[in-house]
Every structure is written in C-alpha cells, then in structure tokens.
Amino acid sequence: MPDDVSSRWSDLERPALDGSALQSALTRDSTLWRTLEVVPEVGSTNAALATAAAEDAPEGTVLVAEHQVAGRGRLDRVWTSPPRAGLTVSFLLRPDVPAARRGWLSLLTGVALAESVGEVTGVRASLKWPNDLLAVDGRKLAGILAESVTSAAAPAVVVGVGLNVNTTSAELPDTGTSLSRILGTTVDRAPVLLAFLRALERRYRRWTEVLGDPVSSGLAQDYLAWSSTVGTEVAVSLPDGSTLEGTAQAVDWDGRLVVATAEGTVELASGDVRHVRRV
Numbered sequence: 001m002p003d004d005v006s007s008r009w010s011d012l013e014r015p016a017l018d019g020s021a022l023q024s025a026l027t028r029d030s031t032l033w034r035t036l037e038v039v040p041e042v043g044s045t046n047a048a049l050a051t052a053a054a055e056d057a058p059e060g061t062v063l064v065a066e067h068q069v070a071g072r073g074r075l076d077r078v079w080t081s082p083p084r085a086g087l088t089v090s091f092l093l094r095p096d097v098p099a100a101r102r103g104w105l106s107l108l109t110g111v112a113l114a115e116s117v118g119e120v121t122g123v124r125a126s127l128k129w130p131n132d133l134l135a136v137d138g139r140k141l142a143g144i145l146a147e148s149v150t151s152a153a154a155p156a157v158v159v160g161v162g163l164n165v166n167t168t169s170a171e172l173p174d175t176g177t178s179l180s181r182i183l184g185t186t187v188d189r190a191p192v193l194l195a196f197l198r199a200l201e202r203r204y205r206r207w208t209e210v211l212g213d214p215v216s217s218g219l220a221q222d223y224l225a226w227s228s229t230v231g232t233e234v235a236v237s238l239p240d241g242s243t244l245e246g247t248a249q250a251v252d253w254d255g256r257l258v259v260a261t262a263e264g265t266v267e268l269a270s271g272d273v274r275h276v277r278r279v
Contacts, residue, residue, distance in 0.1 A: 091158070103269065
C-alpha cells in the first residue's frame, strides 16, 4: 500500500482529507473556486493565504490544514486544532463591493456554514454575532475570522473558519462542543467541507451581483433567521476594554450590531458578545 494512502487511514476515527479528490469535486462546476490545497500542518491558514493574497493569488484560492498550530481568532486569541479533528479552512475573496459592505462577509460565511452543517449532519445551530456558530445548548461549534489584505490587485479578504467536527470532550474547552459530540458518532469531514464551500459560493455570487446589498440579496433576512443574538439582552466587550450592555435590536446595512442601551442606540462594528439571560 502506498505511504500516502496508509497514512491517510492511520487513525480510522480521524481519516485525513483527500486533497486531490476535494479539489476535483469542488472546482468541477464552480465559477468561483480555483484551487483547493490540503496541507498536513500550518501555523495559520489565514496568515498563509494573506501572504498569497499580497502576492496576487486569485480569488477562489482555498487552503485547508489538517493541523493548525498557531491560528488566530478574533481579538488576537490563539486558536489551535488537534490533528484531523476539525475543519480548518481559509479562502481568498476579492469582492467588488463598497468597502463598508465587506463587514457582511463574516455573516454571509456564518449563514453558509449553518446551512451546510444542518444539511449534511442534521445538527441544529445558530449564529452569535459576529462570528460564532453555536449548538442548541449555546456551546461553540465554530469561529469565523475575516481579514482585509493589502494587494496590488483587487481588494482582498481572507476568511478563515474553524469547525469542531470530531473533537473530543477532553480536547474542548467547557464552552465548546463538536459535531461528533452532539451526534455520538464520527462525522465525515469531506461532505461538510464541500457543502459549505458550495453554499458559500451561491450566497457570495448573489451578494456581489447586487454590490453587497444585504437586503436585495436576501442575506439580511436569512441571517436574522439564524441569529441567536438579535432580540436578546447582550453584554459586549469592546476592543478598548469597556463593556456595553443593552438589547440587540438589528444588524444594519454594513453588518454592524445595533444595540439599544440606557444612553441610546449604538452601532457596533466589532466586539465580543455575551448573551445575558435574565432571571
């Protein structure tokens, strides 16, 4: 048996992804996705693609890592993934939309992820603004990070997703969960990845065709249907270290969270949201 095949099945609970098969399946009928590469290990998929974007890599470049050792979440938090346990994927987009509308890319990605996870596995999930996929019990299934990149070509955005698929309880923080933990069985990562990227392509094409308009593209309505934040009491930790409390009322045209506070209405472009349950 060739070495690459034997190594792929060295852990039957966590088989490696077949990069060439995924590349063929994804790009065959796609007008967006150009390449998909699976690497055994990387520091950060976002950082690697950001470098490629600065060197004018094309839109539709996808990088998947079996093991990420120095990933970054929002607010520069360190995020790692055990080997072959989850889906760690970043992709390069060059959206021809007004700069202010690019704030919707994380939300668009979240909707595509929630849809595909439900479609492939049946796991119900919701979206916490701006970048978390939550299980029904409120534990975190996935995080999303979108970063703008300076490039001589068209403006670039690298979007990274980390989804807990077969991560065990011992490997998860108390606030996290995984698809296998919810379902009680190992989950094949490949169908989830393909469904996600295909769903994202459909939504991205619709959104860019109307210059990032979240209303006419249907994105705003669909995001609200998946949102577990809008309509709830929230406490938001802001980048300056302060905390804002109030009621999350809406998401505006630029993807900002609209929060009604005792002092008035505030639009937030970023922040770490905690859902507050009133007794």
